[in-house]
Amino acid sequence: MDLLGLLVYPGLMFLLALAWFYEWLDRRFFARLQNRYGPIYTGPHGLLQPLADFIKLLAKEDIEPAAVDKPLFRCVPILVPTLPLTVLFLIPISGVGAFVHFEGDLIFTIFIMSLLAILAFLGGWSSTNRFSTLGGLRAAMQTLGYEVPLAMALIGPGLVARSLSITKIVEWQASNGLWIAVLTPIGFGIAVLAMLAELEKIPFDIPEAETEIVAGWQTEFSGRKLALMRLALDLELVLAAGLITALFLGGPSGPIPFIPNIVWFLVKTTFVVLILTNLRALFARFRIDQMVSGSWKYLVPLAVIQILILQLLLR
Amino acid sequence: MSESIFTVPVGPQHPALKEPENITLTLDGEQIIDAKIRLGYVHRGGEKALENRTYVQNLYLVERVCGICAMAHQLCYVNNIEALLGIEAPPRAKYIRTIVAELERIHSHLLWVGVAGHEIGFDTLFMYTWQDREIVLDLMERITGNRVLHATNSIGGVRRDITSDMIPLVKKGLAHLGERVKYYRKLALAERTIAKRAVGVGILKTQDAIALCAVGPTARASNVKRDVRKYDPYSAYDEMPFDIVTNDGCDVAARIFVRIDELEQCARMLEYAVDHLPEGPIKVRAPRSVPPGENVSLVEAPRGEDIHYCKSNGSDRPERYKIRAPTLANWASMRKMLIGGSMADVPIVLAAIDPCMSCTDRIALLDSRSGESWAWNYEQLKRYVQKRYGE
Amino acid sequence: MEGELLRHLAKKPATMQYPFEKFQPVTGTRAKIEIDMAKCIGCGTCVFDCPAFALEMVGKGLTCDMKWYPMKCVYCGQCVESCPRSAIKQTDEFTLANTRKEELACEFKRSREE
Numbered sequence: 001m002d003l004l005g006l007l008v009y010p011g012l013m014f015l016l017a018l019a020w021f022y023e024w025l026d027r028r029f030f031a032r033l034q035n036r037y038g039p040i041y042t043g044p045h046g047l048l049q050p051l052a053d054f055i056k057l058l059a060k061e062d063i064e065p066a067a068v069d070k071p072l073f074r075c076v077p078i079l080v081p082t083l084p085l086t087v088l089f090l091i092p093i094s095g096v097g098a099f100v101h102f103e104g105d106l107i108f109t110i111f112i113m114s115l116l117a118i119l120a121f122l123g124g125w126s127s128t129n130r131f132s133t134l135g136g137l138r139a140a141m142q143t144l145g146y147e148v149p150l151a152m153a154l155i156g157p158g159l160v161a162r163s164l165s166i167t168k169i170v171e172w173q174a175s176n177g178l179w180i181a182v183l184t185p186i187g188f189g190i191a192v193l194a195m196l197a198e199l200e201k202i203p204f205d206i207p208e209a210e211t212e213i214v215a216g217w218q219t220e221f222s223g224r225k226l227a228l229m230r231l232a233l234d235l236e237l238v239l240a241a242g243l244i245t246a247l248f249l250g251g252p253s254g255p256i257p258f259i260p261n262i263v264w265f266l267v268k269t270t271f272v273v274l275i276l277t278n279l280r281a282l283f284a285r286f287r288i289d290q291m292v293s294g295s296w297k298y299l300v301p302l303a304v305i306q307i308l309i310l311q312l313l314l315r
Numbered sequence: 316m317s318e319s320i321f322t323v324p325v326g327p328q329h330p331a332l333k334e335p336e337n338i339t340l341t342l343d344g345e346q347i348i349d350a351k352i353r354l355g356y357v358h359r360g361g362e363k364a365l366e367n368r369t370y371v372q373n374l375y376l377v378e379r380v381c382g383i384c385a386m387a388h389q390l391c392y393v394n395n396i397e398a399l400l401g402i403e404a405p406p407r408a409k410y411i412r413t414i415v416a417e418l419e420r421i422h423s424h425l426l427w428v429g430v431a432g433h434e435i436g437f438d439t440l441f442m443y444t445w446q447d448r449e450i451v452l453d454l455m456e457r458i459t460g461n462r463v464l465h466a467t468n469s470i471g472g473v474r475r476d477i478t479s480d481m482i483p484l485v486k487k488g489l490a491h492l493g494e495r496v497k498y499y500r501k502l503a504l505a506e507r508t509i510a511k512r513a514v515g516v517g518i519l520k521t522q523d524a525i526a527l528c529a530v531g532p533t534a535r536a537s538n539v540k541r542d543v544r545k546y547d548p549y550s551a552y553d554e555m556p557f558d559i560v561t562n563d564g565c566d567v568a569a570r571i572f573v574r575i576d577e578l579e580q581c582a583r584m585l586e587y588a589v590d591h592l593p594e595g596p597i598k599v600r601a602p603r604s605v606p607p608g609e610n611v612s613l614v615e616a617p618r619g620e621d622i623h624y625c626k627s628n629g630s631d632r633p634e635r636y637k638i639r640a641p642t643l644a645n646w647a648s649m650r651k652m653l654i655g656g657s658m659a660d661v662p663i664v665l666a667a668i669d670p671c672m673s674c675t676d677r678i679a680l681l682d683s684r685s686g687e688s689w690a691w692n693y694e695q696l697k698r699y700v701q702k703r704y705g706e
Numbered sequence: 707m708e709g710e711l712l713r714h715l716a717k718k719p720a721t722m723q724y725p726f727e728k729f730q731p732v733t734g735t736r737a738k739i740e741i742d743m744a745k746c747i748g749c750g751t752c753v754f755d756c757p758a759f760a761l762e763m764v765g766k767g768l769t770c771d772m773k774w775y776p777m778k779c780v781y782c783g784q785c786v787e788s789c790p791r792s793a794i795k796q797t798d799e800f801t802l803a804n805t806r807k808e809e810l811a812c813e814f815k816r817s818r819e820e
Contacts, residue, residue: 033714034443036442134345137344281711283437285508290511368757372757372784460735466783
C-alpha cells in the first residue's frame with residue numbers, strides 16, 4: 001500500500017490543503033462579485049484564512065447542552081468529514097486512475113453522499129433544539145428533492161462509458177478525447193444544480209438558513225465539533241467539484257501532453273468551484289416546499305429526458 | 316400526527332431580527348398556526364429622559380429614538396415646539412428640512428431593500444444596495460455634518476445652510492441613484508427567486524390594514540392611500556410635487572415595490588427642492604421657555620406616521636412628551652400576516668413592515684386579570700417600585 | 707443579474723482598506739471640538755446646553771478652565787452654537803479612539819499670564 005500517497009499526496013494532506021484552498025477561493029470570488037474584498041490579510045492574499053478559522057475553532061470551548069443525545073451528538077461531527085474523505089480516494093486526482101477504484105464505485109459515491117444528508121438530519125435531531133430539529137427536517141426533505149435527479153444525472157456518464165467506475169469513465173474521456181459534458185449538457189446542468197443542493201449552498205441552503213433558523217442543524221455544535229463540520233463542508237466542496245470534473249469534464253487529463261495531470265485537475269475543479277460560487281451569489285434562497293416541488297416538476301423530467309436522449313445517441 | 320405542533324421563539328436574540336423583540340410562533344411542521352408578540356426589550360426610558368432635559372438638549376435626545384429615522388423624529392419634535400411657541404421657521408429652512416428628510420427616506424428605503432434581500436438569503440442585493448446608500452450618507456455628511464443622526468434642525472429653523480457648492484453634489488448623487496433605482500426595480504420584477512419568496516407571502520388585506528391601523532408603506536402596499544405629507548403637510552411638502560405610491564398586491568412583493576417607487580418620488584421632490592430653494596435666513600430666534608400648552612404633531616417617517624405629543628408648563632423643560640412611532644402601529648398587523656404562512660417566511664414578513672424596535676418600545680401597563688390598561692408617570696412608578704421591593 | 711455580477715468583478719472593491727488606506731474626512735464633518743480659552747468668558751451656556759453632559763467647567767467665571775469628555779460627547783455641535791463668543795470650534799479630527807482612560811478627558815486650560 002502506498003502509504004506516502006495515502007497520507008500526503010494525493011492523499012490526506014493534499015486533500016485538506018485543497019479543501020482550505022477552495023474555501024478561500026470561494027470566499028474571495030463571492031466577495032469580488034459583491035464588490036468587496038474577502039479575506040486578504042491572513043497569510044499571502046488571505047490564503048491562510050480558512051486554516052486560521054479552523055485552528056481558532058479547535059481552540060474554542062466545546063459546549064455540549066445537557067439535553068442532547070450524547071453518543072449521536074459526538075459521532076456526527078466525526079463522521080461528517082470522514083465520509084467525504086473516504087469517497088475522495090475514489091476520484092482521479094493525480095492521474096487518470098484513482099487511488100482506489102472498483103467497478104461500481106460511482107454508485108458507492110452516490111450512496112455515501114446520501115449518507116451525508118442523513119447525517120445532517122441526525123445532527124439536527126440529536127441536538128434537541130427547536131431550530132436544529134427544523135433544520136434537520138429540512139435537510140431530510142431537501143434530500144427527497146435532489147437525490148433522484150442527482151443520481152440520474154450522474155449515471156449519464158456511466159451510460160456513455162459503459163462502466164460504473166469513475167476511473168473507467170475518466171479513461172473513456174481521455175482515450176476518446178471528448179468531454180462527456182458535450183454529450184450530456186442537460187445532465188451537466190442538473191448535476192451542478194443538484195450538487196448545490198447537496199452542498200447546502202444558496203439557493204438551496206435551506207437546512208442551514210441563517211436568517212430563519214439560526215444555523216439549522218449546525219446550531220448546537222461549537223468548538224472542535226464545529227471545526228470538523230466546517231472542514232467537512234470544505235471537503236464536500238472538493239468532492240463535488242472533483243466528481244463533476246471527473247464525470248463531465250474529463251478529469252485530470254487534457255489535450256496537451258506535457259502538462260501534468262494534477263494541473264488539469266486543479267484547473268477544471270477551480271472552474272467548477274467558480275461556477276458554484278457564481279450561482280451562490282446570483283440567487284435568493286428558496287423555501288423548502290418550493291425546492292422540492294420545483295425539483296420534481298423540472299429537474300426530474302429533464303434528467304429522464306437526458307437519459308432517453310443518451311440511449312438514442314448511443315444506439 | 317398532532318405531535319408535530321411545537322413552539323419556536325423568534326427573538327429576543329435571532330438572526331432575523333436586527334433588534335430584539337419576542338414572537339412566539341406555534342408551528343405545525345413548517346406552518347405557523349399562532350403567533351404571540353411580546354414587545355418591550357428595547358425600552359430605554361426615553362420619554363422620562365426627555366422630561367429631565369431642556370428643550371435644547373432634547374433636540375438631540377429625540378433624534379436618538381431611532382438611528383435610521385432620526386430626522387423624522389427631530390422634525391416632529393421641532394414642529395411641536397415651534398407650534399407651542401407660536402413661531403414659524405423661515406421658508407429656506409423649511410426647504411432644507413424637506414431636502415434632508417427626503418434624503419433620509421432614500422437612505423432608509425435603500426437600507427430596507429438590502430435587509431430584505433439578506434433575510435431571503437440574497438446577500439448580493441444587500442451588498443449592492445448598501446453600497447449605493449453610501450452615496451446618500453456621504454451627501455448627508457456634506458450637508459449636515461454626520462452620516463446618520465444628522466441633528467440639522469434647531470427650534471426655529473435649521474443649523475446649517477445648503478451652500479451652492481453642495482447642490483451639484485446632490486444632483487450628481489441623485490443622477491447615479493436614479494440609475495440604480497431603475498435597476499433595482501427591474502431586478503425586483505425579473506428575479507424569479509425574489510418573486511418566489513415575496514409574492515403571496517405575508518398577506519394583509521385592505522380592510523385588515525385599515526382595521527388594524529397599519530401606517531406607512533405597509534398600509535400603502537395594501538392599497539390604503541394615506542400619507543401624512545398629503546393630508547397634513549408640514550415643512551415645504553405643500554409645495555412639493557409628488558404622488559402617493561400605492562400598490563394593491565397586499566403582500567411582501569407589494570411592499571418592496573412601494574418602497575422602490577417611493578425612492579423615485581423622493582428623487583423627484585429633491586430635484587424640485589434643490590432647484591427652487593428660496594433665499595433668506597435659515598432660522599429665527601426662539602425663546603428658551605415654552606408657554607404652557609399641549610400640541611400634537613405628525614410626520615411621515617420612512618416607516619409611516621410618527622406622532623409626537625408635548626405638554627409644556629412654562630419652564631424650559633417639557634412636562635410630558637409622548638412618542639408613538641410608526642412601527643408600533645404596524646405590529647398589530649404582524650400577527651395577521653404571520654398566521655398561515657410558513658416558518659421560512661417569518662424573516663421576510665418581519666422585515667417587510669420595516670420594523671424599528673428602538674422606535675417602538677414605550678411602556679404600557681396592563682392588568683392581566685381585569686384587562687384594564689393605563690399609563691403611569693414617574694412618581695407613581697417610583698412609589699410602586701419602592702412598595703414592591705422595599706427600600 | 708449575472709451581467710451585473712460580472713461587471714462588479716472588474717470594478718475596484720467599494721471597501722476601503724482602512725487603516726492601511728488613509729481616510730479623508732468629508733468637509734464639515736462633526737468631530738472633535740476645540741475651545742479657544744482666550745475667548746471663553748466662563749458663562750457656562752455650553753455646559754448647560756450639552757445634551758450629553760460632556761462639558762465641565764473647572765473654576766468659575768473668567769478664570770475657569772474647561773474639561774471635555776470625548777467618551778460622553780455625541781458630537782452634536784450644540785456647544786458651538788450656544789457659545790456667545792464663538793470660542794468653541796468643531797474640527798474634523800475623528801480618530802479619537804483610545805485604550806487609556808487618562809487620555810479620555812480633554813482639558814482646555816487658560817494660559818496663566820501674570
